[in-house]
Amino acid sequence: MPFDFSALRRFPDVEAPNLQAWDATDELLVRWALESGIPGEQIAVIGDEYGAITLALADAGLTGIRVHQDLVTGRRALANNTVALGLAYRITDAGEPVRRVEPGHAAHAEAHPGSDTAFTAHELDPTLLQGARLVLLQLPKALAELEEIADAVARWAMPDVTLIAGGRVKHMTLAQNEVLARSFGSVQPQRAERKSRLIRASEPLAVPEEPPFPxxxxxxxxxxxxxxxxxxxxxxxxxxxxxxxxxxxxxxxxxxxxxxxxxxxxxxxxxxxxxxxxxxxxxxxxxxxxxxxxxxxxxxxxxxxxxxxxxxxxxxxxxxxxxxxxxxxxxxxxxxxxxxxxxxxxxxxxxxxxxxxxxxxxxxxxxxxxxxxxxxxxxxxxxxxxxxxxxxxxxxxxxx
CATH class of the missing domain: 3.40.50.150 (Vaccinia Virus protein VP39)
Incomplete structure (x- = not known):
């Protein structure tokens, strides 16, 4: 049974008739991940605004997915949508103990990783990317943010990692390809579908000794x-x-x-x-x-x-x-x-x-x-x- 993206909510972020919790880019990224055959524990998801990518993959049976969201509203929306779907997940905030939310419960409780854990939430750091062979990215608005993410993937993920970055065609620019090319030897835009497009970046390049930010x-x-x-x-x-x-x-x-x-x-x-x-x-x-x-x-x-x-x-x-x-x-x-x-x-x-x-x-x-x-x-x-x-x-x- 296909995943019901329309059941997802943005709450506690602003909700309005013209604002939804997913778009066609999320669906294209999910399809790419499922067709790749890469197990969940080798997949990292970045920029999943309200959890559409992560939860669709979890609904398909993948576990151990790692996810990073910049906005706390997105993190809370993902938690709310996860509880509504009855999945288990863990949060690993920097400096905080690992916490786990059991199916159907919003309260946090100490736990260790388990095979039934749908995903773990991370900051943009090595714990998010070490061992990752596939990174799914909703393209950010700022080129500087894309540069930081691309550097992080090339710096910490596996040497054979593939980064699949997607966005709405009307918001995409050639400058995004140029930024990705600073960190990857191969950058290949894919054909647009449903007003969205994916970019495949692979062959990570050597990174400078120090990250470019702050x-x-x-x-x-x-x-x-x-x-x-x-x-x-x-x-x-x-x-x-x-x-x-x-x-x-x-x-x-x-x-x-x-x-x-x-x-x-x-x-x-x-x-x-x-x-x-x-x-x-x-x-x-x-x-x-x-x-x-x-x-x-x-x-x-x-x-x-x-x-x-x-x-x-x-x-x-x-x-x-x-x-x-x-x-x-x-x-x-x-x-x-x-x-x-x-x-x-x-x-x-x-x-x-x-x-x-x-x-x-x-x-x-x-x-x-x-x-x-x-x-x-x-x-x-x-x-x-x-x-x-x-x-x-x-x-x-x-x-x-």
């Missing part, structure tokens, strides 16, 4: 570090720069303000605030593992390691409600390749939940977006602080 760059005394999947890389994007100028001048009537950089990216706002407000208690959080790794590297580069707590989380879901004096927010307006305000609205709602009554939310956003209305509704009185031709910075006071 990259770093200094901006007016602030050093930013970035792994491949971090938005804007080590550059200071225009919106962050506009809010950063306001943050550096910000004064709060609290001796030790509790501050959150919500959706922190490379940690620019958190680092700048901590440097200019040495008594502040600062938390930086993002749903992207690449962003979190980048922000931690940024804190080390600026002498802030141990002073700024950097966490991987979805919209601050694990932070205390009403526990903070100030939220700094530069919300995204894309969900994957789709322009959608849902991700930004989720962060605005999270900011409202995290801020104490009388606390402040400082937000920067593209001026054409209707975020000011959402901030007024969800947080409280909102006023414009700065406006440039492209961006608006607002200050919102949390209503009691």
């Amino acid at each position: 990259a770093s760059r200094t901006h007016d005394g602030l050093t930013l570090c970035a792994f491949g999947g971090a938005f804007a890389g080590a550059r200071l994007d225009i919106g962050t720069r506009v809010l950063l100028d306001a943050v550096r001048r910000l004064s709060l009537p609290v001796l030790e303000p509790r501050v959150v950089d919500l959706g922190c990216g490379t940690g620019a706002l958190a680092a700048a605030f901590a440097l200019t407000h040495p008594h502040a208690i600062v938390t930086a959080t993002d749903r992207s593992a690449s962003a979190v790794r980048s922000a931690r590297a940024t804190m080390r580069a600026n002498g802030l390691e141990g002073r700024v707590d950097v966490t991987l989380d979805d919209a601050g879901s694990e932070l205390p409600e009403g526990g903070f004096d100030l939220i700094l927010l530069n919300p995204p307006f894309h969900l994957g390749a789709s322009v959608h305000e849902g991700a930004g609205r989720r962060l605005i709602q999270a900011a409202a939940r995290l801020t104490r009554p009388g606390g402040e939310v400082w937000t920067v956003f593209n001026s054409h977006l209707d975020h000011r209305r959402a901030l007024t509704r969800d947080v409280g009185v909102t006023e414009q602080s700065v406006r440039t031709p492209k961006f608006t910075v607002t200050r919102s006071i949390r209503r009691g």
Whole structure:
């Protein structure tokens, strides 16, 4: 019986009629893997947004698949979909004990690997790729992220590894082939099917002694570090720069303000605030593992390691409600390749939940977006602080 992709959900990520949890690329990647005959324990899956590839392979009887997802929302969606399907899996977060979820249960429990384990979840590290002979990849948006992944596969997987990368044709470019060719001797685009295309990369090349990431760059005394999947890389994007100028001048009537950089990216706002407000208690959080790794590297580069707590989380879901004096927010307006305000609205709602009554939310956003209305509704009185031709910075006071 064919796997029912339509049964998969995106939850806890944004769900809408025009957003689904799989596409034709997932199906093509699954078909390639099943036709290859390679056992599950020699397969690694990267960029499986909500688990469509991993769970279809598990449904076909493969076990021991290794999977890496950058976004914690994707990881939670995969866990939810896995439990709904009644499969067992393990999570191997860096620095955390191996944990296993039994069929039908969402609670974590200690366990050892077993032959009935459908998949194990990993970070982008050697444990994901060592022994892998087939790597399935949903192509990322950023070329830097693709470069980091290709280097990792060539560096840690088996010498005879084949990387099958796929995407929607409208989002694919020749530059992606060029990036893959830096790490593989053979790069062969396949014929498009159902508006998706696969690229077969094999014959991994010798890699440099050190991985290419993180990259770093200094901006007016602030050093930013970035792994491949971090938005804007080590550059200071225009919106962050506009809010950063306001943050550096910000004064709060609290001796030790509790501050959150919500959706922190490379940690620019958190680092700048901590440097200019040495008594502040600062938390930086993002749903992207690449962003979190980048922000931690940024804190080390600026002498802030141990002073700024950097966490991987979805919209601050694990932070205390009403526990903070100030939220700094530069919300995204894309969900994957789709322009959608849902991700930004989720962060605005999270900011409202995290801020104490009388606390402040400082937000920067593209001026054409209707975020000011959402901030007024969800947080409280909102006023414009700065406006440039492209961006608006607002200050919102949390209503009691």
